[in-house]
Amino acid sequence: MSWLAHKRRRSRTSKYPFMINFELWNECNAQCTFCRTLDGDIYDQNPSNSGTVPVPKGKMSLELYKDVIDQAKDHLLIAVLYVNGEPLMYNGLYDAIRYASDRNVATVISSNGELMTESNSRKLLESDLDFLKVAISGFSDETVLVQHRTCHIEKIKENLKRFAQLIWEGNYRTLVMVDYVDYQYNSHEKEAARQFCADNGFVFNARPGNLFHLEDDHPDLLAKEKPPHSVDLPLNDLCEWPWKVMTINWNGDVFPCCDYVVWNDVEPLARLEAGKTDLAAVFNGESAAKNRFVHATQGRKAIDICALCPRTDTAFKY
Numbered sequence: 001m002s003w004l005a006h007k008r009r010r011s012r013t014s015k016y017p018f019m020i021n022f023e024l025w026n027e028c029n030a031q032c033t034f035c036r037t038l039d040g041d042i043y044d045q046n047p048s049n050s051g052t053v054p055v056p057k058g059k060m061s062l063e064l065y066k067d068v069i070d071q072a073k074d075h076l077l078i079a080v081l082y083v084n085g086e087p088l089m090y091n092g093l094y095d096a097i098r099y100a101s102d103r104n105v106a107t108v109i110s111s112n113g114e115l116m117t118e119s120n121s122r123k124l125l126e127s128d129l130d131f132l133k134v135a136i137s138g139f140s141d142e143t144v145l146v147q148h149r150t151c152h153i154e155k156i157k158e159n160l161k162r163f164a165q166l167i168w169e170g171n172y173r174t175l176v177m178v179d180y181v182d183y184q185y186n187s188h189e190k191e192a193a194r195q196f197c198a199d200n201g202f203v204f205n206a207r208p209g210n211l212f213h214l215e216d217d218h219p220d221l222l223a224k225e226k227p228p229h230s231v232d233l234p235l236n237d238l239c240e241w242p243w244k245v246m247t248i249n250w251n252g253d254v255f256p257c258c259d260y261v262v263w264n265d266v267e268p269l270a271r272l273e274a275g276k277t278d279l280a281a282v283f284n285g286e287s288a289a290k291n292r293f294v295h296a297t298q299g300r301k302a303i304d305i306c307a308l309c310p311r312t313d314t315a316f317k318y
């Protein structure tokens with residue numbers, strides 16, 4: 001239904017989205033260059049602001065998360081349990097995964113891999129996680145520390161090898177993908193990472209890096225990078241997200257996609273309250289329908305955040 005509604009540019013879409021992104025907690029232990037300061041303040045990506053006020057932090061209640069899953073479970077294919085934070089820092093993560101798994105909703109998380117201790121790894125597998133992405137930005141400490149400023153690749157490799165062993169021992173079905181964040185400065189280590197994945201039964205993927213704030217610590221490196229998206233933004237592409245996906249921020253704010261959670265001063269489509277909000281009414285409510293109408297009739301240029309967006313489909317999340 002959502003596919004048809006998108007193709008026909010309808011303002012109404014399916015009763016529920018096929019995928020929901022949950023920002024369980026936007027705290028992180030990696031302090032990546034493009035995302036936040038070394039003190040952990042998340043950059044506001046809205047260019048209309050001065051950039052001096054960080055994105056507010058907070059945790060989603062499990063009560064709200066479970067309420068959303070309960071409402072959407074018969075329609076929802078995938079629950080993505082991260083947006084901008086490290087999901088392994090959220091205490092209720094294993095409960096959240098198990099809750100979705102028990103209701104036949106697939107779960108996806110993306111981690112930097114640093115906190116995948118043996119105990120955490122066992123809990124992920126036992127809660128029946130479907131898909132784990134681990135983002136790395138190199139294969140030596142010297143390279144990784146450029147972007148992932150507080151991560152240690154040898155520890156991450158050790159964690160990943162143990163995870164592969166645990167999958168094999170327990171015959172778990174969790175699929176692991178190592179997501180190599182591609183820059184010019186780390187390209188010489190990509191093949192080693194690819195080989196590591198082949199040796200451990202992981203999927204290997206490479207995707208463009210993010211140059212935002214790279215110049216703060218590494219102006220020399222930035223000079224050699226090619227901006228990945230600045231030349232050809234897909235302005236004529238009809239974005240799929242408003243028709244197919246919902247993103248829920250930690251405070252219950254609903255957005256069409258995950259990019260909105262790092263823009264201060266942008267109105268949500270609605271704010272959910274556990275036990276009170278009808279999710280279907282929000283997904284086809286006035287604000288969501290208006291957002292789709294603007295996409296369908298005026299395109300991405302009519303919405304500030306969309307005019308700068310490089311995404312062309314929903315698949316990068318899974």
Ligand code: SF4
Nearest residue numbers: 239241257306309311
């Ligand atoms: S164009 Fe980009 S920013 Fe706008 S809704 Fe689509 S994915 Fe989100």
